[in-house]
Amino acid sequence: MEFSPGAAEPDQQCVQHRELLGEFTEWSAHATPASTGRSVADNCLRLPPPPALNCHGRGAGPVPSVGGRGHGTTWKGCSMSMVENATRNGVGIPEAEKPKEYVFDQTWDRESERLRTNEAIWDPGTIERLERIGVTEGWSALEVGAGSGSITGWLADRVGPRGRVMAVDLETSRLDWLRGTPNVEAVTLDLRHEELPAAAFDVVHARMVVQHLEDRAGAIARLVRAVKPGGVLFLEDTDSLPLFRSAVAEDFLADVKAAGYGLMRRSGHEPRGGHFDLEAVLAQGLEEVSAEGRAVMVHGGSRQARHYMLWLESLRPRLLAEGLLEEARIEEALREMADPGNRWLTQVLISTVGRRPR
Numbered sequence: 312m313e314f315s316p317g318a319a320e321p322d323q324q325c326v327q328h329r330e331l332l333g334e335f336t337e338w339s340a341h342a343t344p345a346s347t348g349r350s351v352a353d354n355c356l357r358l359p360p361p362p363a364l365n366c367h368g369r370g371a372g373p374v375p376s377v378g379g380r381g382h383g384t385t386w387k388g389c390s391m392s393m394v395e396n397a398t399r400n401g402v403g404i405p406e407a408e409k410p411k412e413y414v415f416d417q418t419w420d421r422e423s424e425r426l427r428t429n430e431a432i433w434d435p436g437t438i439e440r441l442e443r444i445g446v447t448e449g450w451s452a453l454e455v456g457a458g459s460g461s462i463t464g465w466l467a468d469r470v471g472p473r474g475r476v477m478a479v480d481l482e483t484s485r486l487d488w489l490r491g492t493p494n495v496e497a498v499t500l501d502l503r504h505e506e507l508p509a510a511a512f513d514v515v516h517a518r519m520v521v522q523h524l525e526d527r528a529g530a531i532a533r534l535v536r537a538v539k540p541g542g543v544l545f546l547e548d549t550d551s552l553p554l555f556r557s558a559v560a561e562d563f564l565a566d567v568k569a570a571g572y573g574l575m576r577r578s579g580h581e582p583r584g585g586h587f588d589l590e591a592v593l594a595q596g597l598e599e600v601s602a603e604g605r606a607v608m609v610h611g612g613s614r615q616a617r618h619y620m621l622w623l624e625s626l627r628p629r630l631l632a633e634g635l636l637e638e639a640r641i642e643e644a645l646r647e648m649a650d651p652g653n654r655w656l657t658q659v660l661i662s663t664v665g666r667r668p669r
């Protein structure tokens with residue numbers, strides 16, 4: 312794609328790149344991005360530096376180039392750290408090598424509602440299983456990827472004032488309603504890289520979190536380390552196969568599912584995550600391991616149906632930008648989901664439970 316200021320919309324990488332450049336305040340004359348062999352995307356290098364930036368040194372600035380990756384412009388006089396920063400942000404790295412980012416936009420104004428409607432679907436079954444596990448007064452509990460916090464709130468009530476609940480998430484502002492609950496601590500933490508308190512919890516629960524991560528086995532190993540010897544790990548992730556199975560039509564919303572899940576998969580989401588949880592838990596040597604699946608029948612127009620509408624709305628900008636679905640088809644799918652005459656099955660949520668050896 313040719314990019315020049317004022318031309319048609321730059322692609323997303325270029326937008327990211329522009330943001331990246333915007334962060335940069337100092338350029339030095341000792342390196343060019345191209346010299347690293349992994350330069351910022353050639354296309355994006357055609358962007359002008361933001362006005363606040365200067366290139367230093369003789370001949371510094373944009374240099375047209377014709378190379379193995381086609382025509383482009385490199386920025387002579389850029390510092391290495393810009394390239395490192397670019398790498399960290401995933402700009403200019405081949406798609407397959409990019410670090411995967413959580414697919415849902417945390418800043419979307421309806422993200423809280425999307426999470427709350429997800430809770431409406433799955434909380435009854437999760438609570439049933441937490442009761443079966445025996446969560447009780449005085450326990451210490453860890454809720455990972457706590458989302459809007461309904462399970463954190465339930466755990467806090469259940470373990471009472473002598474117990475404690477730690478709720479961790481990439482984004483903890485949705486747990487603000489629990490501020491002031493004395494036995495709840497909300498911690499902002501990235502399960503991909505950050506360690507949890509070791510051997511600290513009687514129960515560790517994560518629902519629909521691990522399957523979003525590229526290194527699922529690494530994340531599960533981290534969760535296991537957080538469980539006290541003799542404590543319980545409780546993971547819930549889906550098998551998406553039956554989603555939208557319905558009497559309405561053999562292929563009810565099949566194209567919408569394929570498009571949405573294609574996008575999610577590219578962000579690291581594993582549609583068979585629940586199965587891999589079980590494999591990882593067994594590989595970790597947990598004892599008394601059990602796994603089972605549940606699915607819920609959704610009625611069009613219900614609060615549960617609203618979750619799938621919000622799922623589609625959340626992905627809409629990227630589905631459109633990537634030409635995966637047409638606007639008219641999205642609108643039609645939203646009408647189908649809102650129609651009380653339609654019913655469909657959710658994904659199967661697989662609950663895997665295992666005990667850490669004493």
Ligand SMILES: C[S@@+](CC[C@H](N)C(=O)[O-])C[C@H]1O[C@@H](n2cnc3c(N)ncnc32)[C@H](O)[C@@H]1O
Binds near residue numbers: 455457500524
């Ligand atoms: C699909 S939502 C599920 C929320 C909640 N567990 C539930 O089932 O209602 C996934 C949650 O995991 C969080 N999350 C995603 N990636 C994460 C990571 N790397 N570390 C910690 N939390 C993460 C998201 O912010 C989001 O709250």
